[in-house]
Amino acid sequence: MSNKTILFDKHVEYKGKIVDFAGWQMPVNYGSQMDEHHQVRKDAGMFDVSHMVIVDLRAENESATIKGFLQYLLANDVAKLKDSGKALYSCMLNENGGVIDDLIVYYLSDDWYRIVINAGTREKDLAWINKQAAAFKVSVKECDDLAMIAVQGPNARAKAFEVLPLDVVEAASPLKRFFGADCGDWFVGRTGYTGEDGFEIMLPESEAVALWDKLAGAGIKPCGLGARDTLRLEAGMNLYGSDMTEQTSPLISGLSWTIAWQPQGRDFIGRSALESEKAEGVQQKLVGLVLEDRGVLRGHQKVILENAEGERVGEGEITSGSFSPSLQKSIALARVPIDIGKTCKVEIRGKLLNAAVVKPVFVRDGQAL
């Protein structure tokens, strides 16, 4: 665990508890994960997400087509991106329809798209993207001189605007949700991974430490990866490596909405595998669970389906689980047989506990759903 972001010394200074995350020394909390979670739901918090990988795709020459490349590379269709700055969430699939990674792609112009991928999948993603890009004359450049700070929460916008440079405020203030804008060396997206409003700010590493202090001074409290995980789980957002992997397709990962089937003629990597999976009949789905008994749902716990007579009729598995600070109950995402009813059991240390099966979104914009 040798990698440190440019903000590492700040994390130590702000009393962050440092852990290894995908080879990076990152703060899991700065004292209390619970307090940081509530801070983001009720006010404003910030996360160092500089370990994530920003990649710019640019045209190598006039025959290059980045749009055509991304239409082949991604299961979602960048043709939906008509306005400059618009972002799209997509899976990048292998030939078997398994998920190599999930990512956000911003359309800046026909000659410039920016994508943000996960830190834990950096090497394989870059190798895969480069391999596919060659035929399209698209240049793939990792922006490893950029830091990224996510400011999230109902008051994140107002508080951040107090201290962001004026030109960045001007670029950010008209942004609708899921849009981004560049501003010189900076880039601001009205995006995030918490279910709250806010921005993800990409900026030169040389300016990141000063911005961190200014944001903290404006009352945006530093929050660790622990709170980031409970916030995203409550928001029903998948975590790569847990809720979907190369062994699972989007169809059984709650991500069918990210597959663009139309136009039928668009050939994207993994399409034929997904079509076969669909034709054979999708057997599983990702659902939300709320534990009704006392305990904590965790990844890999067994989910048991029973019929009215109490007989076992099927099994599934929790992919992500935690205590939900907002709901004060335990919640989870679970991959289960498609015909699951409204309740199930979860096996925790040999005991069968009762859980309700719900849509996999628990909290959005501060409201329990």
Next chain:
Amino acid sequence: MSEVPSELKYTESHEWLRVGDDGLITIGISDHAQALLGDLVFVELPEPGTEFVAGDECCVVESVKAASDVYMPISGEVVEVNESLVDEPEMINSSPYDNGWLFKVKPSANELDELMDADAYLAEIEE
């Protein structure tokens, strides 16, 4: 800096033990352990009346992050558990050595001398 009361005994797995006037031994997890675990949200206590051998997994404490086993530091029978933790597991964070105690044991052997005193435990967690 973790608090390590000098009158208690400790284990390498971060349990503490207090010997009462009645010969019963109260057991909990150390300040160092609760800080490592973070905000506690659930405790699965042992059944009173259960006999354990030193080293047995006897209890589970869960923080927002993860579940952790608590190991029985000495052989004996659990005679009482801290029921108030069921509704307020966060007392382990706020008061690990007092309100956050886990259970009391009637020892079946004299194994206390094999455990660490405060100085030894402090050295252990400072490593």
